[in-house]
Structure formats: C-alpha cells, structure tokens
Amino acid sequence: MKITKILGGAAVALASFSLQAQAETWDMPTPYPDATFHTANIHDFAKDVAEATNGELEINVHSAGSLFKHPEISKAVRSGQVPIGEFFLSLLNNDNPAFGADSLPFLATSYDDAERLWAAQKDTIDALLDAQGLMALYAVPWPPQGLYTTKEINSVDDLAGLKFRTYNSTLEQFVTLAGAAPTQVEVPDIPQAFSTGRVEAMITSPSTGVTSKAWDFLSHYTDIQAWVPKNIVVVNKRAFRRLDDATQKAVLEAAARAEARGWEMSKAETAAQVAVLEENGITIIQPSDELMSGLRSIGTQMLEDWKASAGAEGEALLSAYQQ
Numbered sequence: 001m002k003i004t005k006i007l008g009g010a011a012v013a014l015a016s017f018s019l020q021a022q023a024e025t026w027d028m029p030t031p032y033p034d035a036t037f038h039t040a041n042i043h044d045f046a047k048d049v050a051e052a053t054n055g056e057l058e059i060n061v062h063s064a065g066s067l068f069k070h071p072e073i074s075k076a077v078r079s080g081q082v083p084i085g086e087f088f089l090s091l092l093n094n095d096n097p098a099f100g101a102d103s104l105p106f107l108a109t110s111y112d113d114a115e116r117l118w119a120a121q122k123d124t125i126d127a128l129l130d131a132q133g134l135m136a137l138y139a140v141p142w143p144p145q146g147l148y149t150t151k152e153i154n155s156v157d158d159l160a161g162l163k164f165r166t167y168n169s170t171l172e173q174f175v176t177l178a179g180a181a182p183t184q185v186e187v188p189d190i191p192q193a194f195s196t197g198r199v200e201a202m203i204t205s206p207s208t209g210v211t212s213k214a215w216d217f218l219s220h221y222t223d224i225q226a227w228v229p230k231n232i233v234v235v236n237k238r239a240f241r242r243l244d245d246a247t248q249k250a251v252l253e254a255a256a257r258a259e260a261r262g263w264e265m266s267k268a269e270t271a272a273q274v275a276v277l278e279e280n281g282i283t284i285i286q287p288s289d290e291l292m293s294g295l296r297s298i299g300t301q302m303l304e305d306w307k308a309s310a311g312a313e314g315e316a317l318l319s320a321y322q323q
C-alpha cells in the first residue's frame, strides 16, 4: 500500500516533470495595438498553437511595441532575442527592394492584386529571410491605404507643405514627391503626434484610422486605395528547429489558418471601418481625377526608381506579378 503510494507519487512527479521540461513559452513582440485585427488574429494563432500542442508551446503576445519597438522587432527575431515576431514587411525595403514591392503606390491596389503580388513575391522573400536566419510563417494585408487630412484635397498641389505622418521609406518618398513634409510615427504614437501638431495628415488604412480615433484630429478621408501593404509573422529558424516534429507541424498549420483568416478579416474590415469613420463625423470623399492622375504619376516615377534599385530580382518579381 505504502509502496504503491510512493511509486504513484513518483510516477506523477515524473510525468509533471517531463511535461514541464517540454513545455515552452515564446515571447512574441508585435507593433500594433490589441484592437487591431492583425493583433486579434495573432491572439487566435497563439490560441490555436497552444491547443494543438496541448500547451507545450505557449505564445505570449506583447502588442503595441511593448517588448520591442517596431523597427527593432525583425532584428530581435534575427538575433534570437525572441523566437517569433510580427512587423510591417516593407520596413525591410532598405535591406532589399523586393521587401517593399507591396508598398509601391498603385502597383497592387485591390485584394486580388495583393494576392497575386504576394504569390509573385513569396519565393524571393523566403530566400531573403532565410539568409537572415528567419522563416516566414504567414503574411496578411492591411486594407487599401487612404488619405487623411484636415481639409478637402483635390490635387497634389493641395498636399504641398503638409506635415505628413509616414511609416516606411516608400511612403516617405511618396510624400516628399508630393511636396509634403514626412515624419515617421509608429501607430501607438499617432494620436499624440497629431494632438501636439507634429503632423497634420497621413496615409493609412481605415483600420488604423479607427484604432487611432482619427476623428479626434482629422476631418476628411479620401479613398485613394493607393496600395495594399502586408504584415508578416516570422520565426527564428534555430528556434523553430528546436521544436519537435509534431510541434513544428502544429505551428505551420496554425500559421496557414491564420493567413487565410487574416485575409478574410482584412477584406471585411475595409467597408466596416470606413463606416465607423463616417459615423464619427469624418467626411468620406471619392478622389478627383486630378488628384488621382497626379498621385499616379508619382507612383510611376517611384516604380521606375524601384526597378533601377531592385535589379534582376525585381524584374523577375514584377514580370511574375504582371503575367
């Protein structure tokens, strides 16, 4: 009796020890607030992974740049400081122009275009990330990007001199060519940047307009649908390889589900969040032909610059997209 008890206790202790030894927690930095659909999707992804692995892999999401600031996230995953993270794919444009293709103005402006562009980009991006010790898990687009201002904008000239919030180098170039003055501001800092007068206009999605309560500091939304940029979730390859086969498989399956779910969430967001902007008093405007042709010609110039810097790799990517 006594012996069985002891053995039983030892068996229980052993079992819980081996569970503890296997169970792992991954800290996951992300740049955007919890109210963002991308972040909600990541929380679901983490839940799926935990469930599929019986809690052996827990992903602990640190949103809104709380663990690493957005520009640091890719480096933190690369160096292994964290095993997994999310960031805006085209932030890596400075490493290689192929990363920035989805942020080129008017190259891909609908979800169908965005899907074809992602298919055309994917192999190149995978190879570039692989060389950095990273592996892509999934990518999800933001809704098409629109123009937020404090007045009606009918032409590129109307943008001249505006203090303009930007989020990457391609947007910075676009804004500069439009004659406005760019300032890089991360999403969690948008309300303060506007309320203190550091910026007075921005190009972003209806989603980010809503999560930052654009109606508190802006009045007009012009639906220019300029590009459909993506967020990407990556893992550190070494950290991934340390997982056993079943856990690796669970992560990849949850990632595939998150990608499919995220694209649907993004599509559903577009109209829904424009409606929220409108309900809160923002004037929604269809762009004038003059504004669009002015912006498009800036886009054409930027595509030429991009081609020149992206070389043969860029050409292959573009021709795959334009097939």
Ligand code: PCA
Residues within 6 Å of the ligand: 088, 142, 143, 167, 186, 187, 203, 204, 205, 206, 207, 208, 229
């Ligand atoms: N929101 C993010 C990226 C694109 C978007 O729609 C931002 O404004 O930074």
